[in-house]
Amino acid sequence: MTERPTTAVVLGGSLAGMLAARALADVAGHVTVVERDVLPAGPEPRRGLPQARHVHQLWSGGVHALEELLPGIVGRLHDAGAHRLPVTEDMVALSPYGWYRRWAESHHMLLCSRDLLDATVRAAVLADERISLVDGTEVLGPVGSAAAVTGVRIRPHRSGAAERTLPADLVVDATGRGSRAAHWLTELGLPEVERREVDSGVAYASRVFLAPAGAREGFPVVNVQPDPRTGEPGRGGVLLPVEDGRWIVTLFGSRGAEPPTGAADFLRYAREDLRHPVIAELLTHAEPLTDVAYTRTTANRRHHHERMAAWPENFAVVGDALCALNPIYGHGMSVAAQSAVALRDTVRRHGWGSAGLARRIQKAVARPASAAWDLALGMDVFYPGATENGPTLRERLVAAYVGRLLYTATGNGRIAARVTDVTSLERGAEVLLTPSVLLAALVGPLRPALSGPPLTAEERKAAGLSP
Template structure:
């Protein structure tokens, strides 16, 4: 057995003592994109994964959130394609859907129904198992990247100034050291990165938490006949109503299936009770999702998840954090899944890491510090979008809304209200929601002027469904306003 104080490094060559190696801890979505970001700058990338990764688009242990609704917004999808060229085509060939926005979304905002303006953005929709597999398969075809499966991350090596490797354990064996020029933590929401750094004497990493107490209950359905091109449907909560925030969402994915997620904050949580599932969907601010599910066939049981708090680790503000260590994805910021930004933030973080590597390579002085700041930029946008709403729900924990929050909230509500009747405003908001622009997009002169003018069209009285989409509802189930505003408003709505 190896000496615990000097674990062996079986991957280090005597002929090439300098490793020129990146180690990625975690082989999920964020980890594989991080490996893709690093592979051109090192001789090898070692992915340390505690599970055995499936050989195809199959469920894997340790990823319960895969059963819930996922979307890859345009900003994240573009980043994935840049890191793993060709993966978008593979996903589409496997049945994933590229859904135009806002044309392909029926959404009730706190200020009313959004119109389905001509396409300005898009979202990729598919099952998480398919998405992860397509990326994993493409990345691992590169001979520079390999996985150590069933291997536990035990710690970091180095000191408070620089991380120079990781300690790992396979099965019941001894701890072993893998030397690395760069270690990337992609272990997700439960990351022990700050604790690992503290063990080297590094300063603590400040953490922020905003927890609205969201519970998710999701299941798969077979879409009814004629629903092959169904749009995304989401009924949002309105924090100003004073009660729990309840949301219902349908994401159309491959194989003519709907991924349905219901969510609620404290006091209004959904459960795995089959008899109550449809009633919950019908009881949110509009019954459209529930009425559509009445005619769909359940394909799975109900999966419930309660680990949904917004949690951010402020690595970018740690000026004295060690070099040689970077975190990506949920290991930096785990976001309330209701906003669908987690995967896009992970992809943009990996893209930011690659940009910094291009500046000077894996051993460039200050690489980790610059990368942490670059990763923090898209993270900050998504964090602001999520917590800016979550702090207002009853029972939200972490911090109470302050006067600035209330002022910003009123401004954002004005933008949303304007966007329901203004194509220009809808486009600006979607720029930010898809993470293709930062929050500064919302204070540009054109947006400020549009906010003063307000919506250019009257509020819709019902969901903007096409005649074909309305046909998915039986006459008795046609929701309030469905035959009025819906008949007059189709995805061909223009500015």
């Protein structure tokens, strides 16, 4: 650390930006968050986050990182209505290879609405006197050169407001899918960044329901997954219990099988178009609370900033601005939390002003993003039209092996636990390549396939279904 006060500016006030600001507050004198929208005071929708209307979960790998950044935040979320769901003990999931059994807990998820999560985290972050918020303000671009960024130009939205420059020892772009970082870098004189997009064409339709009275506490997640290997459009759905006894239900379909945009056909799609009608059955006695929220912004998009031959000092890119993922896999928020920890630890390890610090930051935050990227591509790359040339040979080979593991996991609890090691972002994919896992994949499931969803008799009764 240098002796003079250091300043950081974070662009974007969503979850990734707030967590980056909290991470930097531990290693900088002051952090300013610049946000385009005027942020709400509580758990309310905001215009710049339309995907908040759909299902979200925080995997345990992200939960641990969140608690490390904001000690006590998980308890605050629980007090506000969020709940802890053990994986796979409280999951009813139809995979492309059959129903998973509800094995004993290996990891967990934190479940609540995105509005509640963002508001709770935002309040905790902005309570820190080292962090200030400038919202209702447009980011015009960085100041500096190809060698180093020295600040950022901003302009408030209010009429007649003048442009000004915020100087910074580090500028972090967390502006999400709409990030202009690639354009800013070329304007500074740097080459174009390597970029890949895998667009499965998936559209989402979501509604919020009030669960039947008996099913408002302790109900499992229900997930009907598509099978992208068939070459046909995929259709799926997720029922996610959140706070206040509500269920968020998201139906999704790829090109040619998009879910309906209106309420009239919502249940019909869940009943007739998914691989199993369990979600529609569970909604029979639930009360709809909202209209259908719809989005098509689901493409996986990866900017490989860490591979660039030249990178300016004092600039970093995180969150969806770096790696935007199909939200259905639920990894974006966990990646944001893990990346924020990596950002803080990199500055601590090397110190402000050290040569190549920004490049080191970019490589560090790329690691959790890359892990989630590989998981998303393992499914989405197989949808028709997802890429120009289809999956690569490597992607086909990896998918074949992962598919064998998922099939084995339907009837082998040990392999199910190893798979959730990776999907929870707690461990790297190397745990799936040990000799014992390879042997188990060769043998296959140890127990016969389930014939239907593994809901207990009590859960069926609570939801108003016959035993």
